[in-house]
Amino acid sequence: PSRPRPKVILIIGGPGSGKGTQSLKIAERYGFEYVSVGELLRKKMIHNATSNRKWSLIARIITNGELAPQETTITEIKQKIMKLPDASGIVIDGFPRDVAQALSFEDQICTPDLVVFLACSNQRLKERLEKRAEQQGRPDDNPKATERRLANFKQNAVPLVKYFQEKGLIVTLDADRDEEEVFSDISMMVDNKLF
């Protein structure tokens, strides 16, 4: 018999809402594969920015806190997922960013089994990003790019969440709380909806 396709969970939310943190916890608890779309793009851009015109442009876009081209992003995700044929589940961190990307994902890859929206106040997002910027050196953790990331998120979030709501696929969680509280809600949702 053919093997069932992996369960797919998408984690969305503003910059600093805890997408990476919670995605890794899900992957660990359920034995799922973890795919960070931001990280895929950052790695690729660092590797190719000096030798390739397309990627040097994308590096500039990402460093400014804007969104990379949709087709490139989907292609990267597709390539990554194709390397994970034996996964029982895949957690995708930080995708989609807008309705057009959501449609394209469904069209080219699959309909997700669950979408988790980490709803976080603007104040909290800023605090967390500032703190992380002091500890790590992500190219887009500078004040100007952070503003753009927040603004882009604000502009796209409402229609995106509504889109998944209409399909009955999304759960919205209060992500202002501490990591463990948020994760406890997420794992309850995953237990309920996926198993």
Ligand code: UP5
């Ligand atoms: N932290 C986390 N949870 C906490 C909690 N509950 N309480 C207190 N602290 C908490 O968390 C951020 C920080 O807060 C960490 O220090 C953490 O310890 C702490 P993290 O889990 O890193 O949050 P996350 O939501 O992952 O924040 P991130 O900055 O990664 O979000 P972005 O959406 O900005 O980043 P991403 O990597 O997804 O995208 C980056 C860029 O890639 C985009 O701006 C865009 O240019 C590009 N991109 C695309 O173009 N298309 C895509 O589809 C995806 C990305």
Ligand code: MG
């Ligand atoms: Mg992240």
